[in-house]
Amino acid sequence: MIEESVTVEALSWSDLEALAPAAAERVEGPTNAQANLRLFGHSEADVQVTLFRDHHAWCPYCQKVWLWLELRRVPYRIRKVTMRCYGPKEPWFTALVPSGMLPALELNGRLITESDRILEALERAFGPVGAGMNDRRVRRLRELERLLFRAWCVWLCTPGLGAAQEQRARDQFQRVAAQMEEAIAGGGGYWLDPDDPSGATPGTADLVFIPYVERMNASLAYFKGFALREAHPGIDRWLTALEQLESYRGTQSDVHTHAHDLPPQMGGCWADGSDQQQRMAAAVDQGEGLGGLECRWVPSSGEVTPQARALERVLRHRQTLLARSPLGVAFDQPLRAALTMLIGGEPVMPAPGSAAALRFLRDRISVPRDMPLHSARLLRQALESTAALAGHDQPSPLPFEHRFDQDPRPFVGSGT
Numbered sequence: 127m128i129e130e131s132v133t134v135e136a137l138s139w140s141d142l143e144a145l146a147p148a149a150a151e152r153v154e155g156p157t158n159a160q161a162n163l164r165l166f167g168h169s170e171a172d173v174q175v176t177l178f179r180d181h182h183a184w185c186p187y188c189q190k191v192w193l194w195l196e197l198r199r200v201p202y203r204i205r206k207v208t209m210r211c212y213g214p215k216e217p218w219f220t221a222l223v224p225s226g227m228l229p230a231l232e233l234n235g236r237l238i239t240e241s242d243r244i245l246e247a248l249e250r251a252f253g254p255v256g257a258g259m260n261d262r263r264v265r266r267l268r269e270l271e272r273l274l275f276r277a278w279c280v281w282l283c284t285p286g287l288g289a290a291q292e293q294r295a296r297d298q299f300q301r302v303a304a305q306m307e308e309a310i311a312g313g314g315g316y317w318l319d320p321d322d323p324s325g326a327t328p329g330t331a332d333l334v335f336i337p338y339v340e341r342m343n344a345s346l347a348y349f350k351g352f353a354l355r356e357a358h359p360g361i362d363r364w365l366t367a368l369e370q371l372e373s374y375r376g377t378q379s380d381v382h383t384h385a386h387d388l389p390p391q392m393g394g395c396w397a398d399g400s401d402q403q404q405r406m407a408a409a410v411d412q413g414e415g416l417g418g419l420e421c422r423w424v425p426s427s428g429e430v431t432p433q434a435r436a437l438e439r440v441l442r443h444r445q446t447l448l449a450r451s452p453l454g455v456a457f458d459q460p461l462r463a464a465l466t467m468l469i470g471g472e473p474v475m476p477a478p479g480s481a482a483a484l485r486f487l488r489d490r491i492s493v494p495r496d497m498p499l500h501s502a503r504l505l506r507q508a509l510e511s512t513a514a515l516a517g518h519d520q521p522s523p524l525p526f527e528h529r530f531d532q533d534p535r536p537f538v539g540s541g542t
């Protein structure tokens with residue numbers, strides 16, 4: 127029996143605090159979802175740009191603009207807004223943008239909406255990233271991105287596809303994905319950007335593809351058992367090259383987050399029910415992740431470990447996490463048990479009856495909103511293996527039509 131060999135006690139909060147690193151530097155450090163200001167060595171008085179993006183760091187159109195600013199190193203402020211599927215929209219934002227749509231951007235006092243218009247305005251003010259939005263080849267690639275997007279939507283978001291229709295939708299998606307691979311080969315082998323065949327940095331064409339290719343990779347694995355990175359090595363190389371960039375990694379989400387945040391946004395994502403699909407979805411839901419299909423970067427040694435970063439992020443929100451747990455304050459010991467396991471690697475017995483509450487938290491770690499991908503994966507695994515010591519109880523499944531369970535308001539007070 128595993129239980130008999132579990133002798134390690136859960137550490138106290140003060141022991142855990144002593145093991146946690148300082149919070150990561152948000153303003154001048156690596157790209158991160160928590161910052162409200164990014165300066166790149168400039169002074170605050172130089173800031174001409176405010177980006178309005180979602181609290182969840184999930185909106186794909188916001189990710190495109192966010193990455194542009196990070197790659198171009200333009201200093202900017204960030205104001206975070208709630209997307210409808212997570213909770214009510216802030217009235218100050220609808221006063222500014224009545225449609226409530228994100229992203230929006232203020233440039234020297236002028237408000238701009240629509241991500242493509244925003245990028246064009248940023249290019250005029252600061253110069254393009256690689257070849258600009260209206261370069262001839264970039265324009266063609268932007269059309270290709272929309273074709274890929276449509277093929278993905280048909281496959282993922284059409285309910286009730288029979289086997290033959292599934293196959294047709296998949297074939298159509300793969301035909302367009304092959305065109306993307308040809309375009310990468312035509313751009314020099316790494317990037318789509320025609321301006322930089324040396325492979326040093328991605329350009330605007332790459333930025334336009336990143337958000338949805340990331341979401342395609344995640345959702346097609348989870349809902350269709352389809353390994354995009356194996357089926358399309360050219361796309362895999364492109365994603366792997368992106369993952370070498372700290373700026374991309376700071377905005378990168380993971381399969382778990384996308385699998386559960388896409389359905390309310392897309393009006394539903396439909397699983398094909400194949401054995402492969404069920405295996406991949408279960409690995410994601412139980413926190414194992416999908417290894418190299420999900421990401422191909424490993425945190426470098428010498429940095430704060432991913433476990434320590436996860437610990438620091440949980441400690442920051444500890445009171446809110448306890449208040450929102452189905453067990454309330456009785457979640458105190460099970461949470462410490464999972465964190466002790468995360469840091470020490472040894473199983474720690476949680477209080478009886480805590481399995482569902484541990485899994486409730488496992489299901490609600492959002493990347494990159496809460497912490498980087500590897501930290502989230504290890505924290506989910508620690509929560510799951512601690513839960514397994516307390517039994518099989520599961521929390522209710524995550525909602526499919528909204529994610530009001532992820533309302534950011536309770537967490538905003540503690541400074542995200």
Ligand SMILES: N[C@@H](CCC(=O)N[C@@H](CS)C(=O)NCC(=O)O)C(=O)O
Nearest residue numbers: 185186187209210227228229240241
């Ligand atoms: N065409 C727009 C699309 C923007 C868009 O669809 N934004 C979504 C989020 S991904 C939104 O703000 N929806 C309202 C909401 O969810 O609150 C653009 O490129 O900026």
